[in-house]
Amino acid sequence: MAMFKFDSLIGGAWVRGNGEAFATVNPARPQETVGSYSSTDPQLLQRAGEAAAAAQAKWRRVAAAEWVKTVTAFFQAIEKRAEEIARSITLEQGKPMAESRGEVSKSLGESAMMAGHAMHSGGEVLPNARAGFQNMVVRRPRGVIAAITPWNFPILTPMRKMAPALLFGNAILLKPSEFTPAAACLIGEAALETLPEGLLQIVLGGADVGAGLVSLPQVSGITFTGSVATGRKIYALGAERLAELSLELGGKNAAVVNDVADLDACLDQIAGAAFMCAGQRCTAVSRVIVAAELETEVCEGLVERARRQVLGDGAIDGTTLGPLTNAGQLERVDAMVKAGVAEGAAVLTGGDRASLQGLEDGYFYAPTVLGDVKSGMSVARDEIFGPVISVLAYANIDEAFTILNGVDYGLTSSLFSDRMTVIQRFVKESESGMLHVNHGTIPDNHMPFGGIKNSGVGAYSVGASAAHFYTTEHSVYVRPQ
Ligand code: NAD
Numbered sequence: 001m002a003m004f005k006f007d008s009l010i011g012g013a014w015v016r017g018n019g020e021a022f023a024t025v026n027p028a029r030p031q032e033t034v035g036s037y038s039s040t041d042p043q044l045l046q047r048a049g050e051a052a053a054a055a056q057a058k059w060r061r062v063a064a065a066e067w068v069k070t071v072t073a074f075f076q077a078i079e080k081r082a083e084e085i086a087r088s089i090t091l092e093q094g095k096p097m098a099e100s101r102g103e104v105s106k107s108l109g110e111s112a113m114m115a116g117h118a119m120h121s122g123g124e125v126l127p128n129a130r131a132g133f134q135n136m137v138v139r140r141p142r143g144v145i146a147a148i149t150p151w152n153f154p155i156l157t158p159m160r161k162m163a164p165a166l167l168f169g170n171a172i173l174l175k176p177s178e179f180t181p182a183a184a185c186l187i188g189e190a191a192l193e194t195l196p197e198g199l200l201q202i203v204l205g206g207a208d209v210g211a212g213l214v215s216l217p218q219v220s221g222i223t224f225t226g227s228v229a230t231g232r233k234i235y236a237l238g239a240e241r242l243a244e245l246s247l248e249l250g251g252k253n254a255a256v257v258n259d260v261a262d263l264d265a266c267l268d269q270i271a272g273a274a275f276m277c278a279g280q281r282c283t284a285v286s287r288v289i290v291a292a293e294l295e296t297e298v299c300e301g302l303v304e305r306a307r308r309q310v311l312g313d314g315a316i317d318g319t320t321l322g323p324l325t326n327a328g329q330l331e332r333v334d335a336m337v338k339a340g341v342a343e344g345a346a347v348l349t350g351g352d353r354a355s356l357q358g359l360e361d362g363y364f365y366a367p368t369v370l371g372d373v374k375s376g377m378s379v380a381r382d383e384i385f386g387p388v389i390s391v392l393a394y395a396n397i398d399e400a401f402t403i404l405n406g407v408d409y410g411l412t413s414s415l416f417s418d419r420m421t422v423i424q425r426f427v428k429e430s431e432s433g434m435l436h437v438n439h440g441t442i443p444d445n446h447m448p449f450g451g452i453k454n455s456g457v458g459a460y461s462v463g464a465s466a467a468h469f470y471t472t473e474h475s476v477y478v479r480p481q
Helices: 040-058 064-080 082-092 095-116 155-165 180-194 207-215 228-241 263-279 292-308 327-342 397-406 422-429 463-470
Strands: 004-006 009-010 013-015 019-026 029-040 123-124 134-141 144-148 171-177 200-202 217-223 243-247 253-259 285-291 348-351 368-373 388-394 412-417 434-437 471-478
Touching: 004 009, 004 180, 004 200, 009 040, 019 082, 029 082, 029 180, 040 144, 040 171, 040 207, 040 292, 064 155, 064 180, 082 095, 082 180, 095 368, 095 463, 123 155, 123 263, 123 412, 134 228, 144 155, 144 207, 155 171, 155 217, 155 263, 155 463, 200 292, 200 412, 207 217, 207 228, 217 228, 217 263, 228 243, 243 253, 253 263, 253 422, 263 285, 263 292, 263 412, 285 292, 285 397, 292 348, 292 368, 327 348, 327 368, 327 388, 388 463, 412 422, 422 434, 463 471
Parallel strands: 004 029, 144 171, 144 217, 171 200, 217 243, 253 285, 253 412, 285 388, 368 388, 412 434
Antiparallel strands: 009 013, 009 200, 019 029, 123 134, 134 471, 348 368
């Protein structure tokens, strides 16, 4: 019996069309069905676009303070469901309950910060160039937003899109990942209690539904978080219609270990950033670029921390590392590690699937540290998205920067160093959207979130920068008669 059963949320009601049924399973116990859903068929998708446009036409006329009041009530209705949402995340995505609870509270924390920004992002008044004129730049709601999200953060990523969309006067059509729709659907229940009908629509399904969604004529902005390959397809679909885009894509994030006073604290940060969510975070540390003289100590410290991880069902207390989210992901991670070994990397620990007693079918991968990694190897260049750290040694700081920036991605990076000149160079030269000095890669609730190079296109999300995507900008010249 499925614990969660949902259809599409359209025009203020859950509706079932003729779309295919699909189910989600618990990745720790894949024989267990968690959710039962129906995909949104093309007719329903069309209805969703129309309902969103109608709802937005009314919502855009509401005062901004009322947007904040109504959407804050929506956040409160989500908060009431926090434990149920956290549980749904652990059951469908696999992460330990403590992480799921943390994800829910971070989502609400970011959303609260966004509510603050909503009352301060109206635009600006500029000096005039012609006597008697009043010059202003004003911002208006963009309109109907299409949002597509991945499976690794089933509430955080949808909320990062929903909160600014609604707070800036838009309607939003959300398609959560087909692997983890429960959290978004529980948010849909909160929307039914608190939001005007049609303002939040949830459509369900995979690639076809996603492609149909971004092609709806009512959509004026597309926000996507997911892989580079899918991002490219969505970019092409958006280009067809000249829709505004915000793409948040993958990463190959590095921690550079240069010269640290407290190596233990540094390795705790790195291991945390690498193994949280079983490494399935776009901001996970995946490469450790270490000064050659510290290589042995760093490798030993990381191996020790990998072996300390408690693998298991995320619903069970004490688990620190859950399964990967689906069978395809398990295959992918294993194939990438094996390819790395074939290219010359050494397995210092892990390097294989993990079979746990009583959970033999679960999608578990042993926390892995790979040594002797060279910058040309696939494990040094491609996103693995699993609990795997590749360690690369450097002889001098120039080489460290060459390795750091020698990948196609540019999401986040961290540097551990006591040397001001190295820190200053890192801040100027690290090719990533988010830079951390002397800590892991956890972002704050009010700071812009995004990447450069293949890690992102368009405005960053979170905090004030979200206004650049969720509103349109207008230059206004007022000359009294
Ligand atoms: P994915 O690209 O396979 O899927 C993401 C979403 O896109 C899903 O909802 C999926 O159904 C949908 N989709 C797939 N094909 C589509 C198409 N042709 N048209 C429209 N929609 C389509 O990604 P995933 O496997 O779910 O997530 C893992 C990836 O997400 C990793 O690469 C990770 O780095 C990235 N990610 C990035 C960030 C960030 O903020 N930069 C955050 C989380 C995850």
